[in-house]
Amino acid sequence: MSKLFETISFREIRLRNRIMMSPMCQYSSEDGFANDWHLVHLGSRAVGGVGIVCMEATAVSPEGRITPYDQGIWKDAHIEKLQQITSFVRQLGAVPAIQLAHAGRKASTARPWEGGHQLNPQQGGWQTLAPSAIPFREGEIPPVAMNISDIKKVINDFVAAAKRALEAGFQIIELHGAHGYLMHQFFSPLTNQRSDAYGGSLENRARLLLEVTAAVRTVWPEKYPLFVRLSCTDWVEGGVQVEDCVWLAKQLKQRGVDLIDCSSGGLVPNARIPNTPGYQIPFAEKIRQEAQIATGAVGLITEAHQAEDILQKQQADLIIIARQLLRDPYFPIHAAQQLNVDIPWPNQYLRAKTS
């Protein structure tokens, strides 16, 4: 029996299989608005059979965007197009999720295909914010260290974004606590040198993420799951280690988080990341075992048998796929064929299933 195609439920949300489309920035929004690119990009993967279609890192405020073209959810006007997308994804049998994000010191950059460098105000950039005034790369304009009212505003922005996500029809929220963005910057001692209640000890460095989580949980319905993506290691000495994340996952679980999406890296440019198939699976396995919380495995998972194996070995509860779904939007349909599982195809495509 294939586990990849077994259903699974989180709270009242039942997934048709264990495959989640990983959030992937498209850098294709104007003023934060989704458009037909997003409808087709996300809709195609729902047609392809994934269980959860997750919208890319979506900025809770304009200054929290990585680039000027990031997807946003900081105003009510963003909701309408998102409603069309979530309703389409749901009609196709997938569950729509959204990743809520703030880029902190990694905001205000050019798109990757335009070089990805920091943008100064003359180039359409803006002043970035972070726990401490330490730039991502040497020579960059440093971020401004956030004061308490900046921190409160970020928490309120996440709450307002969660309310809009609900109105937009999303059924899962993933909070972006990874990849060197704002909440990860607070959590890592390498980027957080504060001496107030948000810096210093592990508890203090986790405070922003834990406060955001608790505040979002109060407005996000009980029946809907809440996921958090973590960077389980910074891959550098003195940075976050997986043991810190085991502790953090336990704290998140107590605040109503249902799954930890176990990623890594992104905090500093000089980290040495192994990049071998399934290199982050050990994090998903350890956090699942030691924090007793569901986990998602992500990173260089590209084949059906590889995905199946991770679930059979109980290393994770969900398989989260990014680039392979860009290469093959029908990965789940193809994976089912390889695992000899019969899954329903969209009626419109049935003639291709049998002959």
Ligand SMILES: Cc1cc2nc3c(=O)[nH]c(=O)nc-3n(C[C@H](O)[C@H](O)[C@H](O)COP(=O)(O)O)c2cc1C
């Ligand atoms: C085009 C692209 C955009 C991405 N954008 C995001 C994002 O918005 N949020 C996020 O947490 N990770 C993002 N990532 C990382 C992926 O979600 C994923 O964690 C990573 O690519 C490893 O998985 P893979 O080997 O299946 O691609 C992005 C990756 C790619 C390739």
